[in-house]
Amino acid sequence: MPTQILVVDDDPDLSLLMALFLRKHGHxxxxxxxxxxxxxxxRTSAPDLVVLDWNMPHxxxxxxxxxxxxxxxxxGLPLLMVTAIPDHAQALxxxxDKVMAKPFTSATLVGAVEELLAAAGRASA
Structure with a gap:
């Protein structure tokens, strides 16, 4: 069963890009x-992992x-923050659980997601 990932970012283009990278790897x-x-x-869908931005409205x-x-x-829900803000210690x-800097590559995003899923003992794609 594929893992369920929630991507949270107020930039629709970046959200789409991250979703495409992750879907390509079976998520x-x-x-x-x-x-x-x-x-x-x-609350309603119980994802296996959340990828989130730091600066967002609301x-x-x-x-x-x-x-x-x-x-x-x-x-126990893995949270991966993808941000341009340099204060990773504050985020942690x-x-x-993990902070990744923007800009990023498909490989670094997927690698970070896989690492967190494995650490949490959640099935990967």
Missing amino acids: QVDTAADGRAALEKI LDGLGLAAAVRGELGLT AGGV
């Missing part, structure tokens, strides 16, 4: 344009990570 991908929409999708990536870890209690302290 099922859904997208959300901001943290608030992502939170609703996480609820940023750190707020989303805090809500996933606290409000939803999903401590905020509850994400």
